[in-house]
Amino acid sequence: ELKVEQNPLFLSMQEGKNYTIYCNYSTTSDRLYWYRQDPGKSLESLFVLLSNGAVKQEGRLMASLDTKARLSTLHITAAVHDLSATYFCAVVISYGGSQGNLIFGKGTKLSVKP
């Protein structure tokens, strides 16, 4: 069964600092996703990573994927308070070539303090 593990689960950062969130998954998957969730809100798509070595950046967030290591990272550069949220990684299970459901990690709750 596919399992997705994130660490850390809780992260308290100071503004201006850099940090990395890690996402490991247990079996081969077609693609990996990163989502953001604010308290009481739904999930906002951040990145879709499709292939080994894929790197995507948006503002202060950069995501990468190493399919051989079954590892993705979400790097935060010069954190600001607005980045405070819970970040989830998820991998997809496909059914006979048709995209299936996502398996999520438990999430990393990020708190950026001044």
Place this chain on the structure above:
Amino acid sequence: DTGVSQDPRHKITKRGQNVTFRCDPISEHNRLYWYRQTLGQGPEFLTYFQNEAQLEKSRLLSDRFSAERPKGSFSTLEIQRTEQGDSAMYLCASSFGLEQFFGPGTRLTVL
């Protein structure tokens, strides 16, 4: 608004009652998913439709849970004889290509 919509946004019910939630996906999205999220956890997959066909339902939590997508457009998720453990956020997502877009969710509280 052309995003995924869900109705109701909040539902409070008494134990033993039946509840039904509705999801309207983004137009032309042929895939529709239901997930459940409990406090402090990531979303947990429940079931998945491609058009009107339910392709995966083994993850539905018990036989009290059922879902339909009769014409390949909107979908309903029904929970019969609700239990307090059913209290959670129920999320719907839709997709056409690689990306799943999530709705705002229905928060269920079972008293």
